Amino acid sequence: MSEFSQSRPAAPIVRRSHGLFGIDLASPRHANKLGYLLLAPAALLILAILVYPMLLAIDLSFHDVKFATLSFGADDYTLKNYQRLFSSPEFWNAIRTTCMLLLVVTSISLCVGMGTALLVNQQFRGRSFARMLIALPWAVPEVVAVVTWVWILDASFGVLNWLLLKAGLIGGQVSWFSSPGSAFSAVTMVMVWKGYPFISIMILAGLQSIPEEFYQAAKVDGANVFQRFIWITVPCLAPVLGVTLVLTVLWVFRDFSIIYVLTGGGPVGATETLAIMTYEEAFSFFRMGYASSIGVVTLLICAVISAFLVKKTSHAIY
Amino acid sequence: MADIQIQNLSKSFGAFNALKDMSLQINDGEFVVFVGPSGCGKSTALKILAGLEAASGGRIIIGGEDVTELAPGKRDIAMVFQNYALYPHLTVRQNIGFGLKMRNTDKAEINARVERAAQALEITDLLDRRPKALSGGQRQRVALGRAIVREPRVFLMDEPLSNLDAALRVQMRAEITALQRRIGVTTIYVTHDQTEAMTMADRIVIMRRGVVQQIGTPDELFNRPNNIFVAGFIGSPSMNFITGTLARDDKGVFIEAGGLQLRPEGAVAHAASAYIGRSVICGIRPEALGLAAPNEAALEVEPMLVESLGSEAYVHFRLPGHQVAIPVAGEHEHEGRASGTLIARLYDVDQSLIGRQVRLAIKPNTSIHLFDPATEEAIK
Numbered sequence: 010m011s012e013f014s015q016s017r018p019a020a021p022i023v024r025r026s027h028g029l030f031g032i033d034l035a036s037p038r039h040a041n042k043l044g045y046l047l048l049a050p051a052a053l054l055i056l057a058i059l060v061y062p063m064l065l066a067i068d069l070s071f072h073d074v075k076f077a078t079l080s081f082g083a084d085d086y087t088l089k090n091y092q093r094l095f096s097s098p099e100f101w102n103a104i105r106t107t108c109m110l111l112l113v114v115t116s117i118s119l120c121v122g123m124g125t126a127l128l129v130n131q132q133f134r135g136r137s138f139a140r141m142l143i144a145l146p147w148a149v150p151e152v153v154a155v156v157t158w159v160w161i162l163d164a165s166f167g168v169l170n171w172l173l174l175k176a177g178l179i180g181g182q183v184s185w186f187s188s189p190g191s192a193f194s195a196v197t198m199v200m201v202w203k204g205y206p207f208i209s210i211m212i213l214a215g216l217q218s219i220p221e222e223f224y225q226a227a228k229v230d231g232a233n234v235f236q237r238f239i240w241i242t243v244p245c246l247a248p249v250l251g252v253t254l255v256l257t258v259l260w261v262f263r264d265f266s267i268i269y270v271l272t273g274g275g276p277v278g279a280t281e282t283l284a285i286m287t288y289e290e291a292f293s294f295f296r297m298g299y300a301s302s303i304g305v306v307t308l309l310i311c312a313v314i315s316a317f318l319v320k321k322t323s324h325a326i327y
Numbered sequence: 328m329a330d331i332q333i334q335n336l337s338k339s340f341g342a343f344n345a346l347k348d349m350s351l352q353i354n355d356g357e358f359v360v361f362v363g364p365s366g367c368g369k370s371t372a373l374k375i376l377a378g379l380e381a382a383s384g385g386r387i388i389i390g391g392e393d394v395t396e397l398a399p400g401k402r403d404i405a406m407v408f409q410n411y412a413l414y415p416h417l418t419v420r421q422n423i424g425f426g427l428k429m430r431n432t433d434k435a436e437i438n439a440r441v442e443r444a445a446q447a448l449e450i451t452d453l454l455d456r457r458p459k460a461l462s463g464g465q466r467q468r469v470a471l472g473r474a475i476v477r478e479p480r481v482f483l484m485d486e487p488l489s490n491l492d493a494a495l496r497v498q499m500r501a502e503i504t505a506l507q508r509r510i511g512v513t514t515i516y517v518t519h520d521q522t523e524a525m526t527m528a529d530r531i532v533i534m535r536r537g538v539v540q541q542i543g544t545p546d547e548l549f550n551r552p553n554n555i556f557v558a559g560f561i562g563s564p565s566m567n568f569i570t571g572t573l574a575r576d577d578k579g580v581f582i583e584a585g586g587l588q589l590r591p592e593g594a595v596a597h598a599a600s601a602y603i604g605r606s607v608i609c610g611i612r613p614e615a616l617g618l619a620a621p622n623e624a625a626l627e628v629e630p631m632l633v634e635s636l637g638s639e640a641y642v643h644f645r646l647p648g649h650q651v652a653i654p655v656a657g658e659h660e661h662e663g664r665a666s667g668t669l670i671a672r673l674y675d676v677d678q679s680l681i682g683r684q685v686r687l688a689i690k691p692n693t694s695i696h697l698f699d700p701a702t703e704e705a706i707k
Contacts, residue, residue: 222410222412225399225406227429228378229378229399229404229406232429240414244416244417245416247416
């Protein structure tokens, strides 16, 4: 012990730092000020590029304007845009198309995402490669991917038609974008292809956080593979599934490039979602007030859906 | 309830042998503890018994039925896990009844059995809570409830107390032992804590590097260890090991150690006669040392450290030239006491011993253990 008890030289006195404007931001008393300071750039940016345009759009939606103006309350306020919107068959058609797309794309993506995540969560040779392969569509830029799909689905030169013809599944070449049903299927397929990797990656992360003992305990208790999936995997994934579902729903709602590049909303409005309709009204017909009212309704629907999903899934576990 | 036969069980992961040729017969209703440092194969053995790992060789027979190839759910066993493995999304009631539900037991029957188990464990008022709202001890009880509710043939427990604080561990230790005695289900309990093993077990299986070192009652392991590892692992503080040359005089064989003659007796002394003139390792329990009387032959030491526990004190000292550094006790073998420091466990010490000479003597009627330095096996 004695070798440790020798006297040590006195430690040098730490000089007090005076920091910014004489305030030491590292001290506990001023720590929250540092927090605000660090958050300020991000908060200002959000105000400038999100909140301000949003307020502008809400204001625009109550005015009958053709071109966007940056001055609030330039004209008299009117509900004309909303009256016209709710009585327009195109709007209800867009709502129906968006909801159908939402339902079909989200549920198929969820199934494919869950299936692939369960698959690559298993131990097998080449697992890392399989994981990379599954995540690949997510990494390809959206427009590049969709332009490629346009070529794949092309009626004359498309590789899909060629494959289906070779396999004998179709008698002649199918024009994927000319009938409402096939155009909707094509949009669904490309959206699922683009959207499932995100769900798969999220679920995979969720699966890896489930303790192995849960499964071991269930095995000892006699639960078969389906019972383990229903009683352990799904409830334990609920928080992850909730967040993933919200993000996927919002993505389908606001996605523009896939539909616009593939079909442009056609044929005869079969794939015209609220996002496409907003774009068309704003930048094809330059009805900015009307387009803003569609945007505001979309915003409200998205807010309600996310609030519902977040509330629902946050109570699903623990 | 059933007896268990483990026959030549082995498990290897590639070139690494986690379990080597383990054979054991466990009687119906017996409480057997597998103990050893990390990586000794005790948890692997338990997982193989549960069916969660496949054995590389050997057979497991429970109640006369060969279960080696059976799925975990078909073995009629229950397991308690180290982290309890309670499902966070289910209430305590649903957690306890989970196994019965998976076996499609009638709802009324599940309720009745869950209530009975909850009463036995005094957790009736917690039944509608989620695991998050429970303390460590309560979670432990729920985990036990999930095991007993199925009324299985065998309980397997994998370090169930290691997540509890020291005081609660002592309490739950007693509760688990009492519960097992009351229900009488054959139980295999895995731990790295020798105190748990000593206090709970009918028989202890002590393991090291995948090999069973000794199987016996706590008293057998404490009093007649097979080798240095067992001698050092069982008992707290660990046994002191002193090296010396065995000699003989007219009173019998002895080892000279720093002014003290260590004289083994009985069978040990008889077996030791083959080692006269050779170096041996001598084991003395810390409690076998006491303060010497003024005119008694004694070991004069200067304590390096005195740890007072109130009623007793651990006196740490060195014996240059005689002490042997043997890494033993502890969860991790390499973290064991390998410094060669010796410890005397003294009672009724009423004054500070630091800084002055302490005269230690061997208490009468205490066992001196001898070990072969080459094989580390006990000379007995």
